[in-house]
Amino acid sequence: MVYIPHTDADREAMLEAIGVKGIDELFDCVPEQFRFPELDLPEPLTEMEAADELSKIADYNLSANLTTTFLGAGAYYHYIPSVVDHILRRGEFYTAYTPYQPEVSQGTLQAIFEYQSMICALTGMEASNASHYDGATSLAEAVIMALNVQRGRRKRIILSPDIHPHYRAVVRTYTQGMGLELIEDPAIADLESLKRALDANTALLAVQTPSFFGQVDDLMGLADEVHSVGALLCVVTNPISLGLFTAPGHLGADIVVGDGQPLGIPLSLGGPYLGFFATRKKYVRKMAGRLVGETVDTSGKRGYVLTLSTREQHIRRQRATSNICTNQGLMMLAAAVYLSTMGKRGLRQVAELCFHKAHYAAAQIDVLKGYSVVQRHERPFFNEFAVQCPRPVTEINEYLLDNWGIIGGYDLGRDYPQRKDQMLIAVTEMNTREEIDILATALAEVEHD
Amino acid sequence: MTEPLIYDLGAPGRFAVQMPEPDVPLTEMPALIVRDELNLPEVSEIDIVRHYTRLSSLNHSIDKGFYPLGSCTMKYNPRINEDMARLPGFAGIHPLQDEETIQGALFLTFVLQEWLKEIGGFAGVSLQPAAGAHGEFAGILMMRAYHLDRGDTKRTKILIPDSAHGTNPASTTMSGLEVLEIPSDERGNVDLKSLRAACDDTVVGLMITNPNTLGMFEEQIEEVVGLIQNCGGLVYGDGANMNALLGVARPGDMAFDVMHYNLHKTFGTPHGGGGPGSGPVGVSERLLPFLPGPIVETIQPGDTNDEGDLAETPHHRLVMPEKSIGRMTAFYGHFSIFVRAYTYIRMHGPEGMRRIAEHAVLNANYLQTLVSKIFPIPFGNRACMHEFVAEGKVKGSDVRALDVAKRLMDFGFHPPTNYFPLIVHEALMIEPTETESRQTLDRFAEALAQIAREAVQDPELLHTAPHCTPIARLDEVRAARDLVICSWGQSG
The missing domain is CATH 3.90.1150.10 (Aspartate Aminotransferase, domain 1)
Incomplete structure (x- = not known):
């Protein structure tokens, strides 16, 4: 029996101590007609056989390391320094529970405290929690926090249609019982129209920069307009882009959220990722999720504890700021180790590599017959850009994969009917100039094909 | 010895990683929006390894010793599961890749859905929710959607025993519903008299943990379920304690309508110092159309595929259930946790579960x-x-x-x-x-x-x-009062 250490002698002695004849007797409380069903599961494999089966299943997938990929749209193929997974594989971290007992959890607690600090530095904010499930649920929690800051008196939430469509879908899921007025009209994508939607009933305006289409908006002045109607401003962002661009916190944002996946977390078909969440200190008591604070022990030694727990479900029950309990502990650790490894200098280098390579790719593609880079209002972009294609994106991607082994970009027409035949192309530090040149050659071929 | 903060370990100009030089011509930066400050650590690789190794030694963990933390199921986390989750064919796939290029992953996801259905006795499973509380939230949203879909708009209350986890009432509030607490009787079961008095046509359903948080099997589970269903309500099972029921009893057989599983408790996936977990939901027939999605379905040879042609080989695809409450996460939930749970169940089989x-x-x-x-x-x-x-x-x-x-x-x-x-x-x-x-x-x-x-x-x-x-009792009052939550002290 795998992982169960009992010998026959153990079982006998234990049953005798309990005072029952057999293990079955312990289940007499279960109504007989339900007891011990036959489960239709396959017969067990040994570790050796299971490893073989899993390897074979994995081989039916085309992974990024075996191909060239230009797919992003919310999940990015970045380099993960070796040291990250070596730290993550320490059982002292990954086989521990949430650090409720601080005397035996200082490792996890200090790691969270340092993570909170790095997220504050990156976003230009004053308070970060210990994580949400992913970028989308971080945005949903931002919406709920804004409603709570307004004590439920304001019901309008404005989401820029340039926010990741799946993030907006998650907000719709989360808020379906809350009776909100959720505005995400595709016609009001630019900042001027978004500002016009602000009114005295607005609790939150959320924008994304770099947008889902990769464009970087200048948010200067936006916060003032949002604050003038008494609403909060939430900025959804890509953490790698913050190695290069002005922190949203320095532009007056009240909440900054996003997905920490680019910070040392593998693609893994979309999860587990990391929702980061940062806000102003004045809102910290309305923030959901775990928070670590510094204090001292009885001998005056510095230490860390989970703090402001009275916000949380295990104390506050139905009056809690959120129901969140288990979050993304180990993914938080990955991001902290990644940010320590990259440091100030390395993160800037990664961000610059993404920026330059993406711009090189855009320039190569924009000159191809039938293709044009779509840039609204000539805004700069970061590591992603939309391309108007001469044929349906699915057809082009099929051609790229079958003939060149390239995973092409995301089909924007899936979520934005007005962007039919537009491909969203992501370029990271992992893409070489040669790969970009091959992509351009292949795209030109599709047109001639 | 107190471990220094990582910010205090480095020196200006020190670094741990060297990135390649750009191999493309440089593009001019938009100067107005480029930042010049960024306060991240400046440390070497050995600083990092030693820092986190020393921090790790300050933790208690399953690997270090007994961890009898009630309700958390701190069982051994098999090493093989970690290796499987890291196979490049699993770790290196993008969630938006063409479905034809991720057939292995979709197969694994589909099979895990099927196994969880079988283990819990349910008609359908979605692996979307990221943790137990997230699964509860999905479950309550489905119960709410079910009543609304039938045009039954009076129902606003969720009944919850007083022994329940705090996440139960918190998930209820997030769904826009009210909590009505039900006391326990002297044997630790739900008090039937109070429950009967609370059952009327405003009840969305009951959330029940079985075995409950006292570790007791609800002896009157059939009466409890009967009372709720007779007043038109649905029964939610909190699967936090499913470790006691594997191969012993199936909540679906006891007419539960919905339950979340905690893969990080019952199926041996690690707790990670507070996540990532995984909280799939299983549902009865009548809640099937409301499952959060996308979920994976299989196309058998002879079925009609997406293009309207007859499929030649079995394959798998992502679908959104007809009246789905929507997406719970940006993509498909915690896939690498599914790989671990798949490996675990595969190595146990039906007898092993029991x-x-x-x-x-x-x-x-x-x-x-x-x-x-x-x-x-x-x-x-x-x-x-x-x-x-x-x-x-x-x-x-x-x-x-x-x-x-x-x-x-x-x-x-x-x-x-x-x-x-x-x-x-x-x-x-x-x-x-x-x-x-x-x-x-x-x-x-x-x-x-x-x-x-x-x-x-x-x-x-x-x-x-x-x-x-490593440290004595800590002053928690001071932590909340002075609120130092960032390395540079009392920020803000």
Whole structure:
């Protein structure tokens, strides 16, 4: 029996101590007609056989390391320094529970405290929690926090249609019982129209920069307009882009959220990722999720504890700021180790590599017959850009994969009917100039094909 | 020794990683929006390795010792699962890749859905939710959507026993519904009289944990389910304690409408110091159309595929259930956790599933027998399931459960959950799990016996415990009052 250490002698002695004849007797409380069903599961494999089966299943997938990929749209193929997974594989971290007992959890607690600090530095904010499930649920929690800051008196939430469509879908899921007025009209994508939607009933305006289409908006002045109607401003962002661009916190944002996946977390078909969440200190008591604070022990030694727990479900029950309990502990650790490894200098280098390579790719593609880079209002972009294609994106991607082994970009027409035949192309530090040149050659071929 | 903060370890200009030089012509940066400050650590790789290694040594973990934290199922996390999740064919695939290029991953996801259906006795499963509380939230949203879809708009209440986890009422509030608390009876079951009085046509449903948080199987589960369903409500099962029921009983057979599974409790995936978990939901036939999605379905040879052609080989695709409550996460939930749970179930098989529950319950009853000689066990006159709740009180001493918990650390054990469930005073909630040996349980009981003696002979030793941990008791009031939550002190 795998992982169960009992010998026959153990079982006998234990049953005798309990005072029952057999293990079955312990289940007499279960109504007989339900007891011990036959489960239709396959017969067990040994570790050796299971490893073989899993390897074979994995081989039916085309992974990024075996191909060239230009797919992003919310999940990015970045380099993960070796040291990250070596730290993550320490059982002292990954086989521990949430650090409720601080005397035996200082490792996890200090790691969270340092993570909170790095997220504050990156976003230009004053308070970060210990994580949400992913970028989308971080945005949903931002919406709920804004409603709570307004004590439920304001019901309008404005989401820029340039926010990741799946993030907006998650907000719709989360808020379906809350009776909100959720505005995400595709016609009001630019900042001027978004500002016009602000009114005295607005609790939150959320924008994304770099947008889902990769464009970087200048948010200067936006916060003032949002604050003038008494609403909060939430900025959804890509953490790698913050190695290069002005922190949203320095532009007056009240909440900054996003997905920490680019910070040392593998693609893994979309999860587990990391929702980061940062806000102003004045809102910290309305923030959901775990928070670590510094204090001292009885001998005056510095230490860390989970703090402001009275916000949380295990104390506050139905009056809690959120129901969140288990979050993304180990993914938080990955991001902290990644940010320590990259440091100030390395993160800037990664961000610059993404920026330059993406711009090189855009320039190569924009000159191809039938293709044009779509840039609204000539805004700069970061590591992603939309391309108007001469044929349906699915057809082009099929051609790229079958003939060149390239995973092409995301089909924007899936979520934005007005962007039919537009491909969203992501370029990271992992893409070489040669790969970009091959992509351009292949795209030109599709047109001639 | 206190471990320095990573910010205090480095030196300006030091770095741990060298990135390649750009191989493309440079593009001019938009100067207006480029930042010049960024306060991240400046450390070398050895600084990082040593820092995190030293931090790790300050943690208690399953790998280090017994972790009988009630309700959390801290069982051994098999190493093979970690290796499988890291196979490049799993770790290196993008969620938006063409479905034809991720058939292995979709197959694995589909099979895990099917296995969880079978284990829980449900008609359908979605793996979308990221954690237990997230699964609860999905479950309540489905129950709400079901009533609304039938045009039944009067229903606003969720009934929750007073022994429930705090996430139950919190998830209810997030769904825009009201909580009505139901008391427990003297045997630790839901009080049927109170439940009957609460059942009317405003009830969305009941959330019930079975076995409950006292570690007791709800003896009147059929009556409870009957009462709810007779008033038109639905029954939600909190699957936090499913470790006791693997191969023993299926909530779906007991007419539960929805339940979440905790892959990070029941199916051996690691807790990660507070996540990532995974909280799939299983549902009965009538809730199938409301499942969060996308989920994976299989196309068999002879079925019609997406293009309207007859499929030649079986393949898998992502679909959104017809009346889905929507997406719970940006993509498909915690895929790498699915790989671990798949490996775990694959290595256990049907008999192995039952062995897990049997030994979890054997261990809990054995330990309950030993502990009942040391501490009062309020509902200890019956067999427990996978856990039990003792009272951390000793006759002739003023020590509290907290003191007992802290003193246990000096013996190298993680304390049990304390002060939960709320209906037991000075609660110590103990869950040994099936992966612990009899010797470990004996040593733990011996430690408790010694602590009980100390409580009378030298209570101060307990009041000031722990004494052998990296740090002593911490000033939590100061942490909340001064609120230092960032390395550069009182920010803001």
